[in-house]
Amino acid sequence: MSDPILAIENLVIEAGGTRVVDELSLSISPGEVHGLVGESGSGKSLTAASIVGLLPLGPKVTGGEISFSGRSLLAADDDELRLVRGSKIGFVFQDPSSSLNPTKRIWPQVAESPMIHKGIPAKQGRALATDLLGKVGVPSPEMRSGSYPHQLSGGMRQRAAIAAALSSEPRLLIADEPTTALDVTVQAQILDLLDDKVRTHHLAVLLITHDLGVAARLCDSLTILYRGRVLESGPAEAVFGNPQSPYTRMLLSAVPTLDDTASGSETSGDRGLSRVPQVGPTGCRFSARCEFWRDACSADEPTLTIRASGQLARCFATDQEGWV
Amino acid sequence: MAVPRLEVNNVVIDYTTRLPGGRSRNLRAVDGVSFSIPKGTTFGLVGESGSGKSSLARAIVGLVAMSEGSVALDGKAIDASKPGKYASRIQMIFQDPLSSLNPKSTVFKAIRIPLLLHGICAPDETRSRSTELLTAVGLDESFLDRVPRELSGGQRQRVGIARALAVEPEILICDEPVSALDVSIQAEVLQLLQALQTERGLTYLFIAHDLAVVAGVSDQIGVMYLGSLAEVGSAGRIVRQPRHPYSRALLSAQPVPDPLVERSRDRIVLHGDPPSPYEKQLGCPFQSRCPLSKQLDSPRICIEERPRLIDVHQSQALACHFVDGDLAGTDAVLEPNRDHQTKEK
Amino acid sequence: MPTRRFSMTTYLAFGFMLLVFVMAVIGPLIVPESWLAQDLRLRNSPPSSASMSLWLGTDSLGRSLLGRIIIGTRTTMVIAIGVLVVSTAFGGALGVFSGGASRRVDDLVMRVVDIATSFPALLLAIVFLYVFGSSQYGVIIVLALTRWPVFARLARAETLRVREYEFVKAYRVLGYSRLRVALEGFIPNVAQPIVVLAILTLGQTILAESALSFLGIGVQAPEVSWGLLVAEGRSYFRSAWWIIVFPGLMILATVLSATYLSDYAHHRAKNSNLTPGEIHV
Numbered sequence: 050m051s052d053p054i055l056a057i058e059n060l061v062i063e064a065g066g067t068r069v070v071d072e073l074s075l076s077i078s079p080g081e082v083h084g085l086v087g088e089s090g091s092g093k094s095l096t097a098a099s100i101v102g103l104l105p106l107g108p109k110v111t112g113g114e115i116s117f118s119g120r121s122l123l124a125a126d127d128d129e130l131r132l133v134r135g136s137k138i139g140f141v142f143q144d145p146s147s148s149l150n151p152t153k154r155i156w157p158q159v160a161e162s163p164m165i166h167k168g169i170p171a172k173q174g175r176a177l178a179t180d181l182l183g184k185v186g187v188p189s190p191e192m193r194s195g196s197y198p199h200q201l202s203g204g205m206r207q208r209a210a211i212a213a214a215l216s217s218e219p220r221l222l223i224a225d226e227p228t229t230a231l232d233v234t235v236q237a238q239i240l241d242l243l244d245d246k247v248r249t250h251h252l253a254v255l256l257i258t259h260d261l262g263v264a265a266r267l268c269d270s271l272t273i274l275y276r277g278r279v280l281e282s283g284p285a286e287a288v289f290g291n292p293q294s295p296y297t298r299m300l301l302s303a304v305p306t307l308d309d310t311a312s313g314s315e316t317s318g319d320r321g322l323s324r325v326p327q328v329g330p331t332g333c334r335f336s337a338r339c340e341f342w343r344d345a346c347s348a349d350e351p352t353l354t355i356r357a358s359g360q361l362a363r364c365f366a367t368d369q370e371g372w373v
Numbered sequence: 374m375a376v377p378r379l380e381v382n383n384v385v386i387d388y389t390t391r392l393p394g395g396r397s398r399n400l401r402a403v404d405g406v407s408f409s410i411p412k413g414t415t416f417g418l419v420g421e422s423g424s425g426k427s428s429l430a431r432a433i434v435g436l437v438a439m440s441e442g443s444v445a446l447d448g449k450a451i452d453a454s455k456p457g458k459y460a461s462r463i464q465m466i467f468q469d470p471l472s473s474l475n476p477k478s479t480v481f482k483a484i485r486i487p488l489l490l491h492g493i494c495a496p497d498e499t500r501s502r503s504t505e506l507l508t509a510v511g512l513d514e515s516f517l518d519r520v521p522r523e524l525s526g527g528q529r530q531r532v533g534i535a536r537a538l539a540v541e542p543e544i545l546i547c548d549e550p551v552s553a554l555d556v557s558i559q560a561e562v563l564q565l566l567q568a569l570q571t572e573r574g575l576t577y578l579f580i581a582h583d584l585a586v587v588a589g590v591s592d593q594i595g596v597m598y599l600g601s602l603a604e605v606g607s608a609g610r611i612v613r614q615p616r617h618p619y620s621r622a623l624l625s626a627q628p629v630p631d632p633l634v635e636r637s638r639d640r641i642v643l644h645g646d647p648p649s650p651y652e653k654q655l656g657c658p659f660q661s662r663c664p665l666s667k668q669l670d671s672p673r674i675c676i677e678e679r680p681r682l683i684d685v686h687q688s689q690a691l692a693c694h695f696v697d698g699d700l701a702g703t704d705a706v707l708e709p710n711r712d713h714q715t716k717e718k
Numbered sequence: 719m720p721t722r723r724f725s726m727t728t729y730l731a732f733g734f735m736l737l738v739f740v741m742a743v744i745g746p747l748i749v750p751e752s753w754l755a756q757d758l759r760l761r762n763s764p765p766s767s768a769s770m771s772l773w774l775g776t777d778s779l780g781r782s783l784l785g786r787i788i789i790g791t792r793t794t795m796v797i798a799i800g801v802l803v804v805s806t807a808f809g810g811a812l813g814v815f816s817g818g819a820s821r822r823v824d825d826l827v828m829r830v831v832d833i834a835t836s837f838p839a840l841l842l843a844i845v846f847l848y849v850f851g852s853s854q855y856g857v858i859i860v861l862a863l864t865r866w867p868v869f870a871r872l873a874r875a876e877t878l879r880v881r882e883y884e885f886v887k888a889y890r891v892l893g894y895s896r897l898r899v900a901l902e903g904f905i906p907n908v909a910q911p912i913v914v915l916a917i918l919t920l921g922q923t924i925l926a927e928s929a930l931s932f933l934g935i936g937v938q939a940p941e942v943s944w945g946l947l948v949a950e951g952r953s954y955f956r957s958a959w960w961i962i963v964f965p966g967l968m969i970l971a972t973v974l975s976a977t978y979l980s981d982y983a984h985h986r987a988k989n990s991n992l993t994p995g996e997i998h999v
Contacts (some may be wrong), residue, residue: 300557
């Protein structure tokens with residue numbers, strides 16, 4: 050296994066006095082797709098933003114380290130970060146309508162990075178953009194490269210965004226919910242595209258998603274995040290096949306699959322809000338919604354321990370001396 | 374055969390935009406859709422963006438005008454031109470938890486006013502009635518005096534359901550009620566909706582873009598594409614034996630949360646994007662992306678003639694010029710789908 | 719999101735406006751008669767610490783400037799608030815109506831608003847007051863006539879925005895009448911931005927009243943307003959600067975306070991609809 054391209058160690062992000070990301074660690078090697086999975090409020094998007102120094106006003110990194118190819122990103126100054134962003138790390142955002150500039154044509158946006166960072170002249174840039182658009186599956190790329198974003202459909206725009214992210218041949222691609230805003234049939238196309246690009250370019254990918262189906266499709270390894278805390282992480286087969294965190298299990302059972310018919314799925318819990326045991330400042334963050342909760346869970350927070358199938362998980366109940 | 378609770382007949386919905394220069398452009402969002410929903414059951418209407426499913430839902434409650442067609446409640450045609458005319462019989466639950474509640478109204482106010490407006494109970498009973506409704510959706514009395522800003526997405530959706538139920542409707546139109554919620558909350562809200570249906574004998578029209586969600590709650594499913602129904606039938610049949618190429622692609626596009634399965638299964642991936650709904654072609658709306666049509670070298674009938682919805686089974690109807698004889702993996706035997714029943718084994 | 723701290727300037731602004739309000743209400747009751755009596759021996763006396771009535775000096779008729787400023791507060795504020803109430807009520811209602819109506823009606827109403835905006839305000843004021851005579855009510859009406867279009871536009875814009883919210887559709891499906899949708903749905907959500915603008919306009923209105931009085935068509939003696947005081951003081955600017963400066967300072971301080979308060983209200987409004995702690999994570 051080659052050296053990781055991206056290594057995050059004990060990242061802490063605070064906002065308004067609380068930790069919205071609490072000691073997150075993960076690493077990604079070239080050619081590996083790592084999924085950062087969580088629901089809203091988990092801190093996944095903030096983590097992605099912090100890697101390239103794009104945190105919004107308010108949240109601040111207060112601890113930990115992020116290194117890219119061995120060099121610290123948190124310690125980098127603005128100029129260094131600018132170099133890294135766009136040329137060594139590509140970013141794909143969730144909403145293709147707002148991630149592209151509506152007042153500029155497609156080709157300068159796709160070729161922007163190589164034109165700025167490598168000084169490629171405009172004519173060459175246009176040719177490059179057209180070529181890239183063709184490679185991401187945009188039909189009639191010569192014509193499309195001269196279009197404006199609003200003239201393209203959502204799927205096309207996302208392809209253009211991916212082309213833009215890949216234009217300077219980055220070593221790491223960060224994709225923040227790249228298919229969430231798309232129709233499911235278009236999502237299937239984009240996922241195939243991403244899969245293909247990962248293989249051909251030996252890309253490292255940090256994929257942020259709340260959709261376990263998407264994660265199953267693309268990810269080699271996962272980190273499951275809940276309210277800023279890593280509850281489980283490890284190889285995809287291990288996490289999906291033998292989930293060790295009750296939250297992961299809950300997420301998996303809550304995903305509607307086509308096997309369920311109107312007679313109902315096996316989600317636990319009644320119609321109401323689950324009972325709320327004491328959720329104090331100590332203890333496991335998932336206590337309030339956990340089906341295996343016991344007093345021990347609110348007294349101390351479990352640590353990440355390695356499990357039989359190879360992943361790390363944070364849970365007393367499923368651990369060796371646990372009750373599950 | 375009992376009279377269906379809700380019936381939709383040949384509904385056509387057009388949106389006209391006036392262009393500068395006096396001309397106008399017409400968008401046919403729904404192009405002749407009919408189906409019926411028996412009492413106490415759920416009809417799941419699934420489609421992607423541009424399918425017209427939301428327009429159809431809104432037309433049923435009168436928020437959008439129909440150019441043609443009619444809607445019938447218990448067999449009697451209703452005048453769906455004014456929203457709220459049948460408020461005590463049909464209600465709607467909306468998609469966006471952020472905007473479906475008035476940010477300036479407390480939960481109590483949101484429920485109380487419909488109660489009073491429709492004379493469901495006396496003014497001094499509204500508080501207890503509202504509490505009952507909240508309990509029914511899994512919230513306790515303390516929520517009455519809260520403002521939407523203090524509620525989570527799932528809680529807001531529950532309030533929206535309580536509000537809709539306040540007027541004691543028989544039919545609930547659920548317009549993508551869980552799409553904007555976290556997966557774990559989605560399951561809770563869906564369970565709630567099902568429990569309420571059983572308790573109160575409600576009839577649901579459930580609209581979603583996610584086939585898996587729809588499959589779990591529906592008795593019948595209708596698949597819409599660019600304004601028409603591609604396929605309609607019992608949920609079990611549509612999910613397990615879809616015949617329309619689009620239904621199959623839709624089903625196939627659904628990622629499975631199991632990496633071993635997901636990476637090894639066969640997938641049907643469509644090529645290209647849906648054509649612009651402004652340019653309505655003559656033939657089948659799905660023709661330009663249809664894998665079956667490509668496989669058959671774009672037969673003329675697909676390009677020239679629009680397929681009608683024809684029964685291929687007691688509980689399945691299909692709008693396609695061809696129907697597979699056999700789906701079990703052997704070479705598909707394709708026979709022209711004419712006005713007859715099933716040709717399957 | 720970093721919340722706006724309740725800063726020193728906001729406290730000062732609040733405090734000052736409170737003072738103004740108190741003066742307006744009880745001013746005429748507490749100022750001694752003697753202060754307002756004309757005494758030509760004291761005319762144009764500079765500010766002195768000799769007695770309280772002379773703290774800010776006297777005007778050309780020997781009347782205590784301090785006393786007159788206090789008295790004048792009521793008239794000034796009555797006019798300012800009167801204008802606000804009339805223009806927000808009328809402009810706001812029209813704006814909400816227009817925003818909630820059909821495209822055609824909306825276009826029509828906005829045409830009217832455009833026409834109203836293009837009237838030269840000062841000319842209108844002069845003509846109106848000349849014809850109907852200057853009085854407190856006259857001034858209120860004239861100023862309101864120039865202010866209402868701004869509120870109409872704002873109310874309409876906000877209504878158009880709120881109209882897209884799904885709860886509006888929910889209300890219709892629940893059987894709410896259009897009127898009820900406007901009252902329960904639009905107005906409460908439109909109120910905050912209107913209030914912010916209204917507070918800002920308070921300052922503007924006081925200045926406008928001053929201008930009218932300065933021109934002699936606003937408040938007329940024996941009534942007193944700050945604007946009138948400024949008008950009276952203009953002839954003595956070189957010899958008795960205090961007659962114009964102190965009322966002027968009063969106006970300045972009030973306008974500034976109103977501006978700060980409006981800013982505070984704006985920040986509160988911006989943050990109030992968010993879920994607490996809402997950050998995109």
